[in-house]
Amino acid sequence: MPGPEAHELLIRPYRDEDFTEVTGLESAGVYERYQSAVFVRQMATLSPATFLVAVSGKTVVGFTVGTIVQDDPAQAWILRMMVRDGFRHQVIGTALLRAVAGVLHGRSVKTIYLTVAPKNEPAVLMYLREGFDQESLQPAYFGGGEDRLVMKRSS
């Protein structure tokens, strides 16, 4: 069997220009069927200190996932922020945000980024209230029709 070099294969880090093709592969492959489960398992393995849940009684009523940038540990991204319907507007989101930011800062993170749908008013307002600024609007960040606002907070 020929080795990989026979294909003039190049293995390189992912770049922004690969987005459409990699997204296509990801959704055509095995991952699509259990996308949420894959994400939860992967983040629990990769970023356990900044994968936080909010628990009320015995129920998980919210969670957040933060992760530190591999090439620049002074930067981090909050990848998920979710409070269960029926538990919103009780400052649980704010508590999760403060908690994950606290852990990140404790690990010498100086700048936290996140993306949010521009029309997601409750989320945008919460982030603004917590000191995040609007950094840029990224058209089609998650594909056609899925623009995202990048927000940033530096300490």
Ligand SMILES: CC(C)(COP(=O)(O)OP(=O)(O)OC[C@H]1O[C@@H](n2cnc3c(N)ncnc32)[C@H](O)[C@@H]1OP(=O)(O)O)[C@@H](O)C(=O)NCCC(=O)NCCS
């Ligand atoms: C965005 C989200 C996480 C916010 O969570 P939350 O727990 O409702 O947020 P908070 O309660 O901390 O803050 C929200 C509201 O509580 C209000 N609030 C603040 N202090 C309060 C208090 N002491 N008592 C009552 N309400 C208070 C805030 O003013 C805010 O007002 P709003 O209703 O006008 O937004 C939640 O709406 C959600 O899960 N949305 C769906 C997922 C999502 O969009 N995630 C963000 C992706 S980037």
